[in-house]
Amino acid sequence: MALTVSPSSILCSCSCNCNATPSHNNANSLSSHALHASYIRRAVELAGKSAGFTSPHPNFGCVIATPSGKVAGEGFLYAQGTRPAEVLAVEAAGQLSRQATAYLNMEPGDCHGDHSAVSALVQGGVERVVIGLRHPLQHLRGNAIRALRSQGLQVEVLGEDLNSKLIEEARKSCLLANAPLICRAASRVPFSVLKFAMTLDGKIAASSGHASWISSKTSRNRVFELRGTSDAIIVGGNTARRDNPRLTARHGGGHMPMRIVMTQTLDLPEEANLWDTSDVSTIVVTQRGARRSFQKFLASKGIEVVEFDILNPREVMEYFHDRGYLSILWECGGTLSAAAISSGVIHKVFAFVAPKIIGGKNAPSPVGELGMVEMTQALDLIDVCYEQVGPDMLVSGFLQPIPDLTPVIPSVDETYEIDPTVTPYESRIIFFYKTWDPYGAFSNFSPHPIKMLDVDGDYSTWMSVEHYYQAHKFVGVDDPVARDCVENIKSAKSPEEAARIGRSMQRQHPYLVRSDWESVKIDVMYRALKCKFSIYPHLNSMLLSTAGSVLVEASPHDLFWGGGRDGEGLNYLGRLLMQLRSEFLGESPTLSESSCLGV
Numbered sequence: 127m128a129l130t131v132s133p134s135s136i137l138c139s140c141s142c143n144c145n146a147t148p149s150h151n152n153a154n155s156l157s158s159h160a161l162h163a164s165y166i167r168r169a170v171e172l173a174g175k176s177a178g179f180t181s182p183h184p185n186f187g188c189v190i191a192t193p194s195g196k197v198a199g200e201g202f203l204y205a206q207g208t209r210p211a212e213v214l215a216v217e218a219a220g221q222l223s224r225q226a227t228a229y230l231n232m233e234p235g236d237c238h239g240d241h242s243a244v245s246a247l248v249q250g251g252v253e254r255v256v257i258g259l260r261h262p263l264q265h266l267r268g269n270a271i272r273a274l275r276s277q278g279l280q281v282e283v284l285g286e287d288l289n290s291k292l293i294e295e296a297r298k299s300c301l302l303a304n305a306p307l308i309c310r311a312a313s314r315v316p317f318s319v320l321k322f323a324m325t326l327d328g329k330i331a332a333s334s335g336h337a338s339w340i341s342s343k344t345s346r347n348r349v350f351e352l353r354g355t356s357d358a359i360i361v362g363g364n365t366a367r368r369d370n371p372r373l374t375a376r377h378g379g380g381h382m383p384m385r386i387v388m389t390q391t392l393d394l395p396e397e398a399n400l401w402d403t404s405d406v407s408t409i410v411v412t413q414r415g416a417r418r419s420f421q422k423f424l425a426s427k428g429i430e431v432v433e434f435d436i437l438n439p440r441e442v443m444e445y446f447h448d449r450g451y452l453s454i455l456w457e458c459g460g461t462l463s464a465a466a467i468s469s470g471v472i473h474k475v476f477a478f479v480a481p482k483i484i485g486g487k488n489a490p491s492p493v494g495e496l497g498m499v500e501m502t503q504a505l506d507l508i509d510v511c512y513e514q515v516g517p518d519m520l521v522s523g524f525l526q527p528i529p530d531l532t533p534v535i536p537s538v539d540e541t542y543e544i545d546p547t548v549t550p551y552e553s554r555i556i557f558f559y560k561t562w563d564p565y566g567a568f569s570n571f572s573p574h575p576i577k578m579l580d581v582d583g584d585y586s587t588w589m590s591v592e593h594y595y596q597a598h599k600f601v602g603v604d605d606p607v608a609r610d611c612v613e614n615i616k617s618a619k620s621p622e623e624a625a626r627i628g629r630s631m632q633r634q635h636p637y638l639v640r641s642d643w644e645s646v647k648i649d650v651m652y653r654a655l656k657c658k659f660s661i662y663p664h665l666n667s668m669l670l671s672t673a674g675s676v677l678v679e680a681s682p683h684d685l686f687w688g689g690g691r692d693g694e695g696l697n698y699l700g701r702l703l704m705q706l707r708s709e710f711l712g713e714s715p716t717l718s719e720s721s722c723l724g725v
């Protein structure tokens with residue numbers, strides 16, 4: 127059934143704060159802006175329905191409105207890999223999508239190169255598309271807008287083609303709907319929310335440490351919803367010991383976040399709700415070398431333990447960023463929250479304030495020592511919201527502004543500088559980095575085991591190219607520590623873990639790295655890549671399908687293998703893949719020619 131949104135139902139949101147309908151001189155453009163803003167807000171509302179499920183993808187909503195202002199169809203992306211919002215909305219609108227306007231909170235990403243969102247709008251006969259935000263990810267930004275325009279659709283982007291106070295507010299709501307993705311892309315740590323419940327006198331527990339419960343049942347149900355939209359919940363060792371928390375989302379929403387305990391001492395009890403992994407897993411992050419026997423105990427319970435040389439919130443968050451986490455809910459006490467705020471990883475705060483007083487000179491407060499001495503140093507929250515939840519007040523706001531991403535995409539000319547072997551007519555650039563990117567299988571971290579010939583002439587299996595590459599820094603070194611290191615890397619549970627072991631051993635014990643490493647590392651990588659792209663036919667086809675395009679590993683940090691943040695990197699991984707691609711295109715190598723086997 128078609129719904130109607132009439133301009134008269136839209137309240138004025140000019141600075142006068144009145145509740146009247148727009149009555150300014152430019153009433154026509156105002157009311158059309160009011161209409162656009164209202165449909166975009168609806169798209170945002172739809173996008174929000176699947177917050178937490180789409181991770182690490184953005185939340186997308188789409189509204190199709192007919193020329194007479196009727197809503198003919200709506201859709202939202204339900205989860206990663208499901209049908210795009212635009213496809214669902216066009217389908218729902220049927221014939222009414224002809225000559226209609228589509229409102230999208232964000233430019234479609236057209237992940238995996240299927241272009242189905244753009245195709246649906248084009249084939250549905252949509253005439254005009256109003257987009258809240260350009261896609262925040264560098265490799266996708268502007269692509270769908272260009273594709274739609276090239277098919278003759280009129281595309282308007284808020285803040286670029288449409289400008290007014292109403293439009294700016296609608297655009298802000300689009301930024302908020304995908305704040306986790308945008309903040310993550312800009313800060314290279316997951317979007318982090320610090321949540322706590324405190325009494326009116328600012329305590330998160332009694333002096334005894336007892337804290338259950340400060341906030342009401344209604345507030346705690348709200349916390350379950352927050353958990354349900356996060357990828358993981360993190361607590362400190364003390365909260366794990368004191369509260370024996372479950373940290374599960376119990377609102378019936380379906381999505382269960384991972385649980386993370388951050389502890390330096392690893393002095394945790396053997397019996398704990400967090401070790402019950404029947405519903406959801408737990409990861410313990412700790413200081414390298416902490417209580418090895420307890421680490422073994424946790425491993426026997428199926429708990430993953432990750433050791434850090436320096437256990438601080440930033441290192442831990444960078445690690446989870448690299449593992450693909452989009453958003454983290456911090457439910458720790460004041461000790462860890464202060465460390466997290468100090469290291470700049472907290473983006474947003476949710477404070478439930480209960481109308482209770484507990485008192486107590488030593489009762490803990492939500493944020494410990496930040497080293498500030500004057501009130502002028504206090505951190506001001508931005509975009510603060512106040513909401514009554516049952517008897518409590520929920521105060522939320524951002525600790526850092528949501529960045530307006532204007533990523534620098536290296537120009538084609540700059541890319542020729544990165545790789546002089548690429549000819550100017552090869553103008554398309556394909557960026558890859560994370561394994562969930564459309565060309566994520568080009569990453570060394572992609573989960574494709576390879577079987578390689580070792581120094582003894584036997585074949586052995588490596589879980590990923592990264593495992594093989596990192597271990598080969600130490601292969602052949604006549605030292606028991608180096609041999610152990612090769613074995614540790616080989617049995618690392620994930621490519622990230624393999625990389626961490628390899629890099630930290632290289633940093634801490636440079637004398638264990640083989641002396642010829644700098645001269646052989648490209649060859650080591652090439653052999654591993656050749657094996658990977660020989661034995662997996664779909665990867666081979668994917669590589670060949672990029673013929674004519676420049677491949678760039680979009681690593682901002684690695685200036686040798688990656689292209690760097692602004693194209694200043696040497697992009698050796700991209701170069702090797704392009705070299706391999708020409709080799710495959712010229713003359714297909716047979717397996718007997720290479721040093722690898724099918725797995």
Ligand SMILES: NC(=O)C1=CN([C@@H]2O[C@H](COP(=O)(O)OP(=O)(O)OC[C@H]3O[C@@H](n4cnc5c(N)ncnc54)[C@H](OP(=O)(O)O)[C@@H]3O)[C@@H](O)[C@H]2O)C=CC1
Nearest residue numbers: 322323335337362363364365389390391458459460461462
């Ligand atoms: N009302 C509320 O919303 C909440 C209340 N609470 C209450 O708060 C109290 C616990 O508070 P608190 O002691 O501050 O607990 P935290 O959750 O902040 O845990 C602190 C612990 O975190 C670990 N840690 C690891 N790395 C770091 C680091 N770099 N910096 C700081 N800590 C690190 C350490 O664990 P380890 O010692 O194992 O090495 C440290 O002792 C309890 O009474 C609990 O009930 C807790 C959460 C929420």
Ligand SMILES: Nc1c(N[C@@H]2O[C@H](COP(=O)(O)O)[C@@H](O)[C@H]2O)[nH]c(=O)[nH]c1=O
Nearest residue numbers: 323337339340341369371372373374457
């Ligand atoms: N006391 C307190 C909270 N405490 C937080 O909730 C955790 C317990 O979660 P669970 O075991 O899953 O119920 C606890 O360890 C701490 O992080 N939260 C709140 O919303 N309100 C409260 O009053």
